[in-house]
Amino acid sequence: MGWRAALRLSGTAFTELSLQAIYAFRQGNVLPGGATGDLVPKARRRVLQSKAMVSGLLGFLTLGAAFLLRDSSLVIAHAFPYYLSTAAFDTGVVTALLGLDLAFLWWTGLQVLPTLLSSSVLPVLETLPLDERTLRRAAAILYLRLFDLPALTVLVLTPVLVAAAVGLPAGLAVIPGVVAAVAFALALSLLTARFFVARVQGARGGGGSTVLRWAYLVLWVIPAFGLFGFVTLAPAFFRELAHLTGAGPSAPFDLLLVAFPFTLASLPSLAAGGSSALPLGSLGLGAVGVASAVYLGLAAACLAWLGGAVRRVGQAPFGVAGSSPPSPFGLRTTGPVRSVLVKDLRIASRNPGYAFLILLPVLDAFALGLLSYAPGSSTGGADSLALGAVTSAALLATFFGPAFFAIEVLAYSYGRTLPLADRSLVLGKAALVVAIYLVAAGVVLGLVDLRLRAPLVFLAFVLAELPAVAAASVVELGLVLRRVRRKGLPVVNLYSGSWTAILVAVPGLIVVALPFTALLLDGGSSSTAALGLMALVSVAELGLAVPVLLGGVGS
Amino acid sequence: MASSPVRSPLPLALDGLTVAYGGPPAVNGLSLEVRPGEIYGLLGSNGAGKSSTIKAVVGIVRPAAGRVSVFGFDPVTEGVETKSRVGYVPETSLLYESLTPREFLEFVASVRRLPPASAAERGQALVAAFRLEEEYDRPIATLSNGTRQKVLLVAALLHQPPLLVLDEPLNHLDPRAVRLVKDLLVRYVADGGRGVLFSTHTMEVAERLCTRVGILDRGVLRAEGTLPALRERSAHGDATLEEIFLGLTEEAGEVRAAVDSLERL
Numbered sequence: 001m002g003w004r005a006a007l008r009l010s011g012t013a014f015t016e017l018s019l020q021a022i023y024a025f026r027q028g029n030v031l032p033g034g035a036t037g038d039l040v041p042k043a044r045r046r047v048l049q050s051k052a053m054v055s056g057l058l059g060f061l062t063l064g065a066a067f068l069l070r071d072s073s074l075v076i077a078h079a080f081p082y083y084l085s086t087a088a089f090d091t092g093v094v095t096a097l098l099g100l101d102l103a104f105l106w107w108t109g110l111q112v113l114p115t116l117l118s119s120s121v122l123p124v125l126e127t128l129p130l131d132e133r134t135l136r137r138a139a140a141i142l143y144l145r146l147f148d149l150p151a152l153t154v155l156v157l158t159p160v161l162v163a164a165a166v167g168l169p170a171g172l173a174v175i176p177g178v179v180a181a182v183a184f185a186l187a188l189s190l191l192t193a194r195f196f197v198a199r200v201q202g203a204r205g206g207g208g209s210t211v212l213r214w215a216y217l218v219l220w221v222i223p224a225f226g227l228f229g230f231v232t233l234a235p236a237f238f239r240e241l242a243h244l245t246g247a248g249p250s251a252p253f254d255l256l257l258v259a260f261p262f263t264l265a266s267l268p269s270l271a272a273g274g275s276s277a278l279p280l281g282s283l284g285l286g287a288v289g290v291a292s293a294v295y296l297g298l299a300a301a302c303l304a305w306l307g308g309a310v311r312r313v314g315q316a317p318f319g320v321a322g323s324s325p326p327s328p329f330g331l332r333t334t335g336p337v338r339s340v341l342v343k344d345l346r347i348a349s350r351n352p353g354y355a356f357l358i359l360l361p362v363l364d365a366f367a368l369g370l371l372s373y374a375p376g377s378s379t380g381g382a383d384s385l386a387l388g389a390v391t392s393a394a395l396l397a398t399f400f401g402p403a404f405f406a407i408e409v410l411a412y413s414y415g416r417t418l419p420l421a422d423r424s425l426v427l428g429k430a431a432l433v434v435a436i437y438l439v440a441a442g443v444v445l446g447l448v449d450l451r452l453r454a455p456l457v458f459l460a461f462v463l464a465e466l467p468a469v470a471a472a473s474v475v476e477l478g479l480v481l482r483r484v485r486r487k488g489l490p491v492v493n494l495y496s497g498s499w500t501a502i503l504v505a506v507p508g509l510i511v512v513a514l515p516f517t518a519l520l521l522d523g524g525s526s527s528t529a530a531l532g533l534m535a536l537v538s539v540a541e542l543g544l545a546v547p548v549l550l551g552g553v554g555s
Numbered sequence: 556m557a558s559s560p561v562r563s564p565l566p567l568a569l570d571g572l573t574v575a576y577g578g579p580p581a582v583n584g585l586s587l588e589v590r591p592g593e594i595y596g597l598l599g600s601n602g603a604g605k606s607s608t609i610k611a612v613v614g615i616v617r618p619a620a621g622r623v624s625v626f627g628f629d630p631v632t633e634g635v636e637t638k639s640r641v642g643y644v645p646e647t648s649l650l651y652e653s654l655t656p657r658e659f660l661e662f663v664a665s666v667r668r669l670p671p672a673s674a675a676e677r678g679q680a681l682v683a684a685f686r687l688e689e690e691y692d693r694p695i696a697t698l699s700n701g702t703r704q705k706v707l708l709v710a711a712l713l714h715q716p717p718l719l720v721l722d723e724p725l726n727h728l729d730p731r732a733v734r735l736v737k738d739l740l741v742r743y744v745a746d747g748g749r750g751v752l753f754s755t756h757t758m759e760v761a762e763r764l765c766t767r768v769g770i771l772d773r774g775v776l777r778a779e780g781t782l783p784a785l786r787e788r789s790a791h792g793d794a795t796l797e798e799i800f801l802g803l804t805e806e807a808g809e810v811r812a813a814v815d816s817l818e819r820l
Contacts, residue, residue, distance in 0.1 A: 203694070330674075330675030330676070330678050330679045331657070331660050331661050331664050331669075331674045331675055331678035331679075332661055332671065332674075332675070333661060333664045333665045333668075333669055333670075333671050333674045334661075334665045335665065335668075336665060336666050336668065338665070339661070339662050339665030339666055342661075342662070342665075343651070343654070343658070343662045346653070346654055346658050347651060347653045347654065349653075350653035350694060351653055413610070413615050413645065413649065414643075414645055414649065414650060416613075416614060416615050417613040417614060417615060417638055417641070417643045417645075418638060418663060418666045418667070419634070419635040419636075419637075419638035419639035419666060419667060420635070420666045421635050424666075
């Protein structure tokens with residue numbers, strides 16, 4: 001048995017994994033109505049479609065970066081009110097691109113790895129009379145197939161577009177960076193999956209354990225926050241970069257040079273402009289060389305580690321973390337809507353993919369709040385800060401709303417036998433989105449208010465937008481539910497249902513944005529009239545959304 | 556819920572039920588009744604249509620034709636009303652893997668709107684009866700198949716439903732739990748108002764537990780009645796349920812031929 005057998009086995013396993021990612025039969029979903037003969041090709045098609053969408057987004061990011069690199073002088077002149085060298089700007093853009101590639105691939109891995117673990121495709125292979133090496137190879141190839149199209153997009157498109165924008169030497173010099181970003185993303189996905197199996201999925205219930213699980217999840221989500229965090233942090237990053245590179249060679253810049261992905265992102269600028277392109281002393285130049293070699297070595301080690309680790313993770317039984325506290329064996333009940341909210345929070349506390357959706361808006365709010373303390377940050381007053389913070393919290397909470405419907409895939413056939421009205425289901429999930437918005441808004445409000453002392457302005461913005469957030473989540477979840485009832489269950493996650501998620505998120509985002517648009521049309525101030533108009537639009541949206549979207553759904 | 560108003564005293568009535576998944580029907584024109592005080596055993600080989608019938612009863616699949624009535628309520632058009640009167644144990648224990656039994660049962664009890672005091676009291680009693688204390692706060696993903704089955708049985712019994720729908724409920728259970736379930740079911744229907752639909756392919760269990768049995772073969776009901784009535788219909792008056800079953804499904808000859816052919820290998 002050799003590579004050919006491993007390739008064939010991984011193909012079979014990937015087909016099963018695709019089927020489970022789309023239809024989730026092993027998680028308790030039922031056969032969809034209608035013809036069932038084409039389930040496997042349909043599952044393959046939908047996984048390919050989602051991979052293509054992820055790849056398209058990565059390609060779009062790369063194309064955007066290439067445009068910035070091509071016209072860097074123009075961008076610097078128009079976008080930055082301070083001096084920034086072209087080489088520093090280019091390094092910053094490539095840093096951002098590599099960081100986003102890594103975060104996006106990692107996040108994609110997180111969406112599918114729970115399916116890989118729960119589908120038991122790897123333990124099934126273990127029962128076949130195959131030698132260790134073939135099994136290890138089959139597991140590793142299966143894992144690579146999860147990322148194939150998006151990873152290839154990054155690996156091929158980035159050097160080609162960077163070469164087209166800056167020149168061939170820069171295009172070649174970016175290759176180590178993209179290889180390392182892809183290798184680290186693959187390794188981080190698996191590492192976090194191991195962590196998830198060991199510390200989160202198997203953790204006991206109970207208050208203390210729940211707090212600990214959420215603490216683990218926050219720690220673990222922070223790096224993945226890079227996906228969105230960079231958008232928030234970009235202005236501060238470029239300002240700091242201008243400050244560091246403007247002062248000539250310095251120890252802080254040397255330190256930045258050895259940080260991933262900045263080290264490898266500096267190689268295209270150095271290849272295009274020579275060692276004088278960036279303010280490097282001989283120490284700095286040496287540091288770039290050594291750090292680049294270390295990162296490439298680490299990337300190679302990651303790929304070698306993946307070979308055996310995928311198989312071990314696939315086999316890992318769920319352990320039970322924590323000791324059993326003596327507790328009564330009764331039950332505490334609540335109403336149906338609250339029970340949906342509590343169930344989703346409990347499931348999210350053991351599923352990093354869902355936890356990420358809850359924590360991302362909160363972490364972003366935290367970053368926004370902290371940035372308001374950064375030297376040189378905008379002091380445009382409470383109005384603009386409040387508007388920015390509330391917009392960000394509302395858009396993020398709403399954008400990921402449909403993804404919470406994917407929780408219903410778990411034990412779907414059993415869930416459908418419970419007397420839970422569709423209205424309660426939608427309202428329970430909408431309550432979660434609203435709660436995320438309120439927590440995120442509360443975090444930014446708390447942080448910024450320590451400095452600006454304008455709690456009422458913030459509170460007014462948060463409350464004026466609140467009905468629109470509720471309306472948007474009802475719109476999105478109501479649309480998903482209608483689709484579920486008509487066509488079967490769409491698994492609304494990045495790996496298997498990105499199309500549905502995007503289709504329903506667009507009207508949701510429009511609903512969230514309308515009150516802001518009304519406010520901006522009225523001058524964007526926090527005057528009573530402007531905030532009143534914003535609140536009016538927001539309440540009107542909720543008044544329309546609930547009867548229209550929930551009127552037709554009953555039991 | 557046991558005392559909630561009903562439109563019909565009949566726990567379950569199927570009238571010409573047909574279930575299809577795009578190909579030939581899995582259940583074809585099935586009509587049967589589960590009467591008050593009755594444990595009705597639905598017997599059949601693998602793929603005979605037992606689980607499809609049960610899924611239509613509990614509202615997981617929509618019938619292609621025919622009607623299901625649970626105490627007069629239709630699971631298709633009156634889902635919440637129907638489901639609140641049913642306790643269900645599925646064939647496979649696919650639950651919310653991330654929840655612990657406590658969290659799962661709290662969700663089920665909340666959705667069923669059980670009063671807090673009765674949920675706490677019944678929950679505690681059932682957990683003790685099924686000896687789930689050790690596993691009560693462990694994620695379901697870490698539990699054995701037998702323990703998951705016990706969690707499902709507790710969830711089905713929590714609200715004392717007037718109709719229990721059990722799809723192979725004794726799968727994976729240890730002997731003590733099997734005995735517990737059998738004794739519980741006999742007492743459960745003793746008050747005369749409740750009914751149980753019980754699917755199995757273990758003939759001994761059906762023979763000892765069920766008031767009446769229906770034999771399903773390729774989606775069609777081949778025979779129905781009490782064991783003595785079925786014996787009367789068969790060629791031998793002292794036939795076991797297994798012999799009656801194999802005779803009705805015309806599988807006795809096939810089994811003999813298969814054993815003979817294997818022996819020749």
